[in-house]
Amino acid sequence: MKKTPNIKQLDRRSFLQVTALAGGGMMIGLYAPKALSQGRGGPGGPAAAPVPSNFITINPNNTFTVIAKNPETGQGIRNALPMIIADELDVDWNQVTVQQADRDQAKYGQQIEGGSTAIPSNYTPMRQIGAAGRALVLAAAADNWSVPVTELTTASGVVRHAASNRTATYGSLAAKAATMPVPATIPLKDPKDFKIIGKPLPGVDNLAIVTGKPAFSVDVNPPGMLHAIFEKCPVFGGRVVNANIDEIKKLPGIRHAFIVTPPAPPAAPAGAPAAGGRGGGGGGVNIPSGVAIVADNWWLAQNARKSLKITWDEGATATQSTAGYTAMAKQLKATADQTPAAAAAPAAAPAPGGRGGPQIAAVGDVEAAFKAPGNKVVEQEYYFPLLAHAPLEPQNSTAHYQNGKLEIWSPSQIPQVDPVGAAAGTTGANVTMHLVRAGGGFGRRLQSEYDLEVSRIARLVADERAAAGQPSVPVKLLWSREDDMHFDNYRPGAYHYFKGAVDASGKLVAFKDFVGAFPNTGSGTPIPSNEFPRGFVPNFLVTSGNITPFNVPTGALRAPGTNGTTFAMQSIIDELAIAANKDPLQFRLDVLRSPEGAAGGGFSAARAIGVVEKVRDMSNWATRRAGLPRGTGMGVAFQFAHAGYVAYVVEVAVDNNKRIKINKAWAAVDIGRQIVNPSMAKNLVEGGFIEGMSHIMHWEITIDKGRVVQNNFTEFQPTRMQQVARNLVEVEFVLSDNNPTGLGEPSLPPAVPAITNAIFAASGVRIRSLPLVHAGYSWAT
Amino acid sequence: MPNYRLTVNGRQQTVDVPADMPLLWVLRDTLNLKGTKFGCGVGACGACTVHINNEARRSCVTQVSNVNQAITTIEGLSNDGSHPLQRAWMELDVPQCGYCQAGQLMSAAALLRRTSRPSDAEINTAMTGNVCRCGTYLRIREAIHLAANGGRRA
Numbered sequence: 001m002k003k004t005p006n007i008k009q010l011d012r013r014s015f016l017q018v019t020a021l022a023g024g025g026m027m028i029g030l031y032a033p034k035a036l037s038q039g040r041g042g043p044g045g046p047a048a049a050p051v052p053s054n055f056i057t058i059n060p061n062n063t064f065t066v067i068a069k070n071p072e073t074g075q076g077i078r079n080a081l082p083m084i085i086a087d088e089l090d091v092d093w094n095q096v097t098v099q100q101a102d103r104d105q106a107k108y109g110q111q112i113e114g115g116s117t118a119i120p121s122n123y124t125p126m127r128q129i130g131a132a133g134r135a136l137v138l139a140a141a142a143d144n145w146s147v148p149v150t151e152l153t154t155a156s157g158v159v160r161h162a163a164s165n166r167t168a169t170y171g172s173l174a175a176k177a178a179t180m181p182v183p184a185t186i187p188l189k190d191p192k193d194f195k196i197i198g199k200p201l202p203g204v205d206n207l208a209i210v211t212g213k214p215a216f217s218v219d220v221n222p223p224g225m226l227h228a229i230f231e232k233c234p235v236f237g238g239r240v241v242n243a244n245i246d247e248i249k250k251l252p253g254i255r256h257a258f259i260v261t262p263p264a265p266p267a268a269p270a271g272a273p274a275a276g277g278r279g280g281g282g283g284g285v286n287i288p289s290g291v292a293i294v295a296d297n298w299w300l301a302q303n304a305r306k307s308l309k310i311t312w313d314e315g316a317t318a319t320q321s322t323a324g325y326t327a328m329a330k331q332l333k334a335t336a337d338q339t340p341a342a343a344a345a346p347a348a349a350p351a352p353g354g355r356g357g358p359q360i361a362a363v364g365d366v367e368a369a370f371k372a373p374g375n376k377v378v379e380q381e382y383y384f385p386l387l388a389h390a391p392l393e394p395q396n397s398t399a400h401y402q403n404g405k406l407e408i409w410s411p412s413q414i415p416q417v418d419p420v421g422a423a424a425g426t427t428g429a430n431v432t433m434h435l436v437r438a439g440g441g442f443g444r445r446l447q448s449e450y451d452l453e454v455s456r457i458a459r460l461v462a463d464e465r466a467a468a469g470q471p472s473v474p475v476k477l478l479w480s481r482e483d484d485m486h487f488d489n490y491r492p493g494a495y496h497y498f499k500g501a502v503d504a505s506g507k508l509v510a511f512k513d514f515v516g517a518f519p520n521t522g523s524g525t526p527i528p529s530n531e532f533p534r535g536f537v538p539n540f541l542v543t544s545g546n547i548t549p550f551n552v553p554t555g556a557l558r559a560p561g562t563n564g565t566t567f568a569m570q571s572i573i574d575e576l577a578i579a580a581n582k583d584p585l586q587f588r589l590d591v592l593r594s595p596e597g598a599a600g601g602g603f604s605a606a607r608a609i610g611v612v613e614k615v616r617d618m619s620n621w622a623t624r625r626a627g628l629p630r631g632t633g634m635g636v637a638f639q640f641a642h643a644g645y646v647a648y649v650v651e652v653a654v655d656n657n658k659r660i661k662i663n664k665a666w667a668a669v670d671i672g673r674q675i676v677n678p679s680m681a682k683n684l685v686e687g688g689f690i691e692g693m694s695h696i697m698h699w700e701i702t703i704d705k706g707r708v709v710q711n712n713f714t715e716f717q718p719t720r721m722q723q724v725a726r727n728l729v730e731v732e733f734v735l736s737d738n739n740p741t742g743l744g745e746p747s748l749p750p751a752v753p754a755i756t757n758a759i760f761a762a763s764g765v766r767i768r769s770l771p772l773v774h775a776g777y778s779w780a781t
Numbered sequence: 782m783p784n785y786r787l788t789v790n791g792r793q794q795t796v797d798v799p800a801d802m803p804l805l806w807v808l809r810d811t812l813n814l815k816g817t818k819f820g821c822g823v824g825a826c827g828a829c830t831v832h833i834n835n836e837a838r839r840s841c842v843t844q845v846s847n848v849n850q851a852i853t854t855i856e857g858l859s860n861d862g863s864h865p866l867q868r869a870w871m872e873l874d875v876p877q878c879g880y881c882q883a884g885q886l887m888s889a890a891a892l893l894r895r896t897s898r899p900s901d902a903e904i905n906t907a908m909t910g911n912v913c914r915c916g917t918y919l920r921i922r923e924a925i926h927l928a929a930n931g932g933r934r935a
Contacts, residue, residue, distance in 0.1 A: 206874065206876060207862050210883075210886060211816070212858075216818075218818070218819065300799075391878070437879075439879070440915060441878075679874045683917060686919050687877055690916025690918060722908075724916075724919060726923075
């Protein structure tokens with residue numbers, strides 16, 4: 001079918017592979033491990049010889065198959081990356097069929113949905129791939145017609161020579177193009193000539209979604225598949241002592257039931273990184289202790305859980321609780337108050353680019369500023385809780401272990417073959433991993449313990465069946481909603497103890513924050529040492545203390561490290577603005593225009609000012625605010641998160657019964673000079689705001705006796721339609737002259753404080769603790 | 782296990798399942814109709830919404846033995862995306878992750894069947910049981926209006 005790939009060097013770092021297809025088509029791939037690497041997680045790009053890839057297939061009938069390399073969990077990357085290729089290839093979008101890549105980082109570079117990195121990492125490489133395909137087709141046409149390439153134009157997958165009025169489809173040129181040398185230079189389009197990039201194009205899976213085709217991970221259904229549940233100890237880290245396995249096996253429809261044992265330790269030093277999982281161990285991966293029940297359908301397995309009798313060794317975590325964490329935070333704060341040494345520590349350098357950075361930042365002398373006569377001091381405590389991700393599709397994965405090989409259909413945001421192979425007692429080289437659309441990620445699927453669990457269970461099922469002389473079968477592991485809520489990697493909460501000062505002129509002169517922090521067991525530090533207003537206040541001190549013991553797994557939730565922190569930081573800034581007798585929006589602009597040393601993490605004051613001014617103008621801030629009725633107020637907040645700048649103004653009405661109605665939200669967003677797909681981009685901003693409403697009113701995870709209290713959406717209420725007024729969110733993009741960056745994350749963090757600052761403006765009540773339901777608030781309906 | 786005769790999307794089918802098995806799992810695992818989604822198992826998210834006798838019902842809390850009227854699932858709304866709501870959903874590019882949308886469409890279809898031109902308030906009431914974790918409510922509401930208006934933008 002295929003001829004040997006033709007490897008052509010583009011530059012020192014990247015290679016083009018062109019493969020001729022039987023019947024006259026061609027495949028075009030790019031080998032560019034560095035160019036295709038993403039900013040976070042996962043193994044690095046390959047160092048071995050180029051592997052043929054197939055980003056573009058030009059079919060003889062002049063249709064085009066374009067690879068979507070990254071996992072899709074709802075941010076539209078399955079559209080965005082192929083759109084970029086197709087535009088530079090200069091074909092029409094309706095000529096393109098998008099094909100999801102399997103997991104193969106030797107071919108495709110890193111395949112991650114996370115950190116809003118897909119666009120910044122892939123924008124230029126995807127353009128180069130498309131442009132290379134176009135250049136080869138042009139070279140073939142020029143050779144056929146003996147005319148200079150410069151006299152040729154393209155459109156809609158057709159090459160045209162205007163002077164001689166000749167045309168040829170890409171499909172007709174493909175066989176020849178596959179033999180052409182790669183031109184020395186491959187021009188990229190002038191962005192003004194984009195025909196697909198920047199157009200609001202609907203999701204490529206929309207038809208499948210609205211007609212109920214099996215589009216999601218949970219719908220994967222290979223022949224002979226059995227269905228599994230995995231009962232784990234409700235206390236984090238607890239272990240099975242014994243279980244009534246024999247009784248469970250007798251229940252109708254139950255095919256297998258067993259205590260899940262970890263894989264044998266590898267013979268060689270473990271090469272596979274530990275990923276996800278907890279409370280177990282072995283084989284270089286952590287598989288939690290628990291009982292698997294495998295049945296003909298999922299409900300039979302789930303129903304059998306009612307009959308399970310397990311004796312657990314709950315372990316030390318069973319003594320932990322949210323109340324205990326709170327007491328610990330207060331104790332840490334009291335201790336810190338008696339230890340002023342940190343103030344004398346030198347300022348730690350801001351980490352470049354990232355949002356994490358050091359956990360201590362000390363600039364100037366905050367204590368002297370607090371004591372200086374004429375300065376007004378504000379001192380307040382803030383709290384935000386642990387949160388579950390609660391993607392609507394509960395965690396699941398499907399795997400088939402057979403003859404030493406594992407095939408797996410993964411919904412992971414960070415699919416990895418090595419730990420999955422280890423869980424099945426084999427290696428990553430024996431794993432075939434398909435990437436399946438997931439029903440929401442929000443960072444939850446950056447930890448993929450369900451992949452490890454199903455691989456382990458599939459292996460144990462295969463072993464049991466082999467012992468009984470039965471053929472191996474695929475197994476789907478599906479968590480219940482309760483499992484999903486009880487075994488998340490939670491957004492870390494934090495306790496903030498702020499003290500700030502403004503001088504008589506209203507200038508912010510001192511800012512101090514002590515953070516009672518949950519240790520960073522996952523990604524997403526809640527320590528704001530690198531956050532605004534660092535770099536804009538002469539005296540700045542952030543210190544922290546870790547709440548210990550803390551054995552609850554944490555992880556990244558949409559804008560990790562920023563989403564909760566922004567609530568606290570942009571709220572205390574609002575309090576300082578009020579103390580300074582200033583308009584809160586103007587106060588932010590004033591601070592942003594008074595740099596005092598280095599800002600953190602690549603923060604650009606100019607871009608922050610840009611979105612704040614834009615949202616001021618969109619909302620007609622001053623005029624509208626002056627005319628609001630009693631009980632209605634407007635709030636503002638901004639944040640720099642995951643390379644994007646977002647500012648909101650929100651108008652809120654609060655009645656005497658603490659019922660809140662959000663009248664309107666305006667969002668100004670700066671993610672660079674090019675929005676790849678404005679339809680999804682706007683959708684993501686609206687969704688980020690609406691998620692923020694969930695964070696404000698209802699969402700929290702509390703721990704009691706080492707286990708999660710909340711069980712289902714009944715106790716973890718998301719925002720619902722009636723709380724979202726028609727045309728609630730107005731979005732505008734500030735097209736600054738910066739490289740395009742991602743939008744999965746930046747729209748969420750400032751939504752929360754913009755709303756709570758508006759509640760203050762409406763009611764005079766400052767919100768310092770989330771969620772609001774504890775303070776007697778509810779949504780007006 | 783007992784046999785139950787179900788009419789699903791106009792087709793009579795017999796299933797041999799336990800009496801207390803929720804309709805959701807009969808549809809998904811016994812009849813291999815994967816369009817109806819599992820979200821919560823307690824009727825709190827609406828992802829499993831189907832029509833029973835043209836009314837929106839949560840199939841995850843509906844025991845198969847209690848179903849004796851015709852069932853319509855997302856696959857029966859139309860197989861080709863031609864239902865006015867499906868067309869509106871695609872025209873306005875409603876989905877983000879898309880997992881809730883089958884349930885949203887079924888709730889919306891039941892609403893339009895009894896109220897051909899619903900107000901915002903009527904839409905809110907009909908749709909409040911359907912969670913969209915991604916927060917596409919603004920587009921869902923506009924898509925219902927669009928479909929109710931014969932596919933013409935108001």
